[in-house]
Amino acid sequence: MKSDEHELHDDKEKEAWQIERELRAAFDEMPNKIPLLLFTSPTKNEPFNDATRQIIRAIRQMTDKVDLREFDLGHKMARKWKAERSPTLIFDPDTYHIRWLGAPAGEEVRTFIQTLIMLGQGTTPLDEQARKILDRIDGPRHVKVFVSPSCPYCPQQAINGLMAAIEKPGIISLEIIDILANPDLAENYSAQSVPQTYANETLIAQGAQPQELFMLSLEKMEQQNIFIPDEDAEEIETDLVIVGGGPAGLTAGIYGARSGLNSAIIEKDTLGGQIATTPVVENYPGVSQAGGNTLVDLMVSHALEYCKIFQGEEVMDVQIGNPIVVTTSKRRFNTRTVLLATGAKHRQLDVPGESRLSGHGVSYCSTCDGNFFRGRKVIMVGGGNSAVTEALHLKNIGVDVTLVHRRDTLRAQDHLVSNLENNQIPVLFNTEVKEIRGKDRVTEVVLLDNRAGKTRKMEVQGVFVAVGYEPAVALAKKIGIEVTPEGYIQHDSRHRTNIPGIYSAGDVEGGYKQIVTAAGQGAEAALSIFEDLINPYWKKETGTDG
Numbered sequence: 109m110k111s112d113e114h115e116l117h118d119d120k121e122k123e124a125w126q127i128e129r130e131l132r133a134a135f136d137e138m139p140n141k142i143p144l145l146l147f148t149s150p151t152k153n154e155p156f157n158d159a160t161r162q163i164i165r166a167i168r169q170m171t172d173k174v175d176l177r178e179f180d181l182g183h184k185m186a187r188k189w190k191a192e193r194s195p196t197l198i199f200d201p202d203t204y205h206i207r208w209l210g211a212p213a214g215e216e217v218r219t220f221i222q223t224l225i226m227l228g229q230g231t232t233p234l235d236e237q238a239r240k241i242l243d244r245i246d247g248p249r250h251v252k253v254f255v256s257p258s259c260p261y262c263p264q265q266a267i268n269g270l271m272a273a274i275e276k277p278g279i280i281s282l283e284i285i286d287i288l289a290n291p292d293l294a295e296n297y298s299a300q301s302v303p304q305t306y307a308n309e310t311l312i313a314q315g316a317q318p319q320e321l322f323m324l325s326l327e328k329m330e331q332q333n334i335f336i337p338d339e340d341a342e343e344i345e346t347d348l349v350i351v352g353g354g355p356a357g358l359t360a361g362i363y364g365a366r367s368g369l370n371s372a373i374i375e376k377d378t379l380g381g382q383i384a385t386t387p388v389v390e391n392y393p394g395v396s397q398a399g400g401n402t403l404v405d406l407m408v409s410h411a412l413e414y415c416k417i418f419q420g421e422e423v424m425d426v427q428i429g430n431p432i433v434v435t436t437s438k439r440r441f442n443t444r445t446v447l448l449a450t451g452a453k454h455r456q457l458d459v460p461g462e463s464r465l466s467g468h469g470v471s472y473c474s475t476c477d478g479n480f481f482r483g484r485k486v487i488m489v490g491g492g493n494s495a496v497t498e499a500l501h502l503k504n505i506g507v508d509v510t511l512v513h514r515r516d517t518l519r520a521q522d523h524l525v526s527n528l529e530n531n532q533i534p535v536l537f538n539t540e541v542k543e544i545r546g547k548d549r550v551t552e553v554v555l556l557d558n559r560a561g562k563t564r565k566m567e568v569q570g571v572f573v574a575v576g577y578e579p580a581v582a583l584a585k586k587i588g589i590e591v592t593p594e595g596y597i598q599h600d601s602r603h604r605t606n607i608p609g610i611y612s613a614g615d616v617e618g619g620y621k622q623i624v625t626a627a628g629q630g631a632e633a634a635l636s637i638f639e640d641l642i643n644p645y646w647k648k649e650t651g652t653d654g
């Protein structure tokens with residue numbers, strides 16, 4: 109009779125044999141040979157060089173499709189392919205831009221084998237949704253994924269990078285960097301916890317991500333935590349269509365769906381509305397301090413538990429009838445009610461050069477664009493809470509910012525003003541921006557000292573504008589909703605507008621413009637809609653069905 113130890117040994121052998129058989133089969137099926145260049149130096153990282161050779165040798169015993177050539181780092185081939193570290197593996201360099209700095213050892217053996225199989229087959233297991241996102245990326249991305257042999261999550265992220273680099277070799281390059289063999293790089297990039305992913309030298313992900321989130325992060329060039337699948341249907345039936353995915357709309361989605369209404373939230377731009385552009389939120393109950401994006405992620409994930417969200421889709425028209433027909437840039441919704449939670453948007457300066465250079469140095473969102481201006485000189489125009497908050501944010505991330513305000517005192521809250529002073533942010537009072545100049549990018553502004561009546565030029569690379577907000581009522585006006593003299597949607601205490609079946613909530617109603625009030629109004633409006641659908645007030649008033 110065999111001992112337990114022998115049985116265990118036999119089991120392990122069987123398992124190894126099975127894996128080898130599967131690998132041989134996978135390698136056999138590969139139509140392509142894989143040219144593989146290994147660059148090493150006998151004086152650098154020899155244990156890692158050796159580990160790399162051993163792993164490749166083991167694989168070459170299973171397949172003749174890996175065409176390995178090893179060169180010394182001093183060889184002219186190293187100069188040709190710009191290999192500077194030992195060991196460096198470069199995969200099929202005539203077709204792809206994929207290299208591995210370090211040894212593909214430990215957990216990373218999985219990544220290495222998967223790389224060979226994907227290259228050998230010329231395909232990747234990218235799913236349809238992730239492929240759609242990847243297809244939208246049209247600019248170059250130089251991706252670096254930091255990994256370590258003992259990290260079980262790293263292969264997933266490295267493989268995401270590989271799929272991107274294999275699918276789009278024309279614009280995506282990849283370096284998988286083993287932090288054990290390259291501690292100096294890990295130090296430079298603060299990559300002590302892996303996996304960590306950079307694209308074009310910007311940190312875009314910490315931790316391993318599902319394919320879709322990796323591709324989204326690569327597209328948006330910042331970490332994305334929520335993925336909303338595309339919906340193909342051209343016509344959708346709902347009880348409630350919510351226009352706007354800010355705090356009002358997201359809360360209404362939760363309350364509407366929890367009341368049993370089939371609800372859909374439609375957002376043309378960034379989910380979270382204005383919160384998405386808010387650096388830090390400190391006054392939302394239960395969350396003493398959170399980045400705007402963090403709060404958005406929490407709200408969006410919560411809303412997604414209850415209702416569908418259609419992002420990147422603009423509501424273009426609403427036709428009143430039974431049903432109400434909501435036409436978006438992608439499809440039609442036949443619905444019983446509509447909630448307008450369209451919020452507010454930034455006001456423009458309306459000076460020459462502003463529109464032309466918008467996105468080329470003129471920005472309305474320091475959280476979104478501030479990073480591009482690190483170490484550069486910019487002005488922040490405005491004197492209220494937003495301008496001061498955003499100036500502080502810019503200063504905090506290393507931007508050389510000057511506040512420009514047309515009056516002689518700031519309108520911002522006292523604690524913000526003292527924060528501004530403590531951070532030694534210069535303020536130009538009684539100063540107006542008259543023109544923004546630059547050929548392709550902002551290079552200077554023309555400023556008017558409105559007391560002295562004199563203009564002067566100031567060299568800057570960026571102009572951030574925070575001079576107030578306007579309610580987004582174009583759609584409301586188009587469908588005949590009444591607005592107040594101040595331009596906000598006219599509504600009653602139950603958030604009903606003048607058109608039966610159409611409601612409003614949030615900043616678009618005026619009043620206190622805060623996240624908590626917008627969320628509260630979204631909840632109230634959804635509950636009011638639910639009650640009205642059970643017992644339609646318009647039937648009582650008009651004797652019709654809406």
Ligand SMILES: Cc1cc2nc3c(=O)[nH]c(=O)nc-3n(C[C@H](O)[C@H](O)[C@H](O)COP(=O)(O)OP(=O)(O)OC[C@H]3O[C@@H](n4cnc5c(N)ncnc54)[C@H](O)[C@@H]3O)c2cc1C
Binds near residue numbers: 424
């Ligand atoms: C820089 C800044 C800092 C702030 N800081 C704070 C803070 O610390 N605390 C706080 O409580 N509040 C803060 N606020 C205010 C707060 O963000 C707003 O009051 C709140 O976001 C309003 O929510 P809302 O849902 O009504 O509108 P919004 O957040 O404006 O959202 C409306 C959404 O509707 C979408 N939309 C509009 N028209 C259409 C259409 N036709 N089709 C589809 N979608 C459409 C828009 O794209 C937008 O995403 C801040 C605002 C800013 C700008």
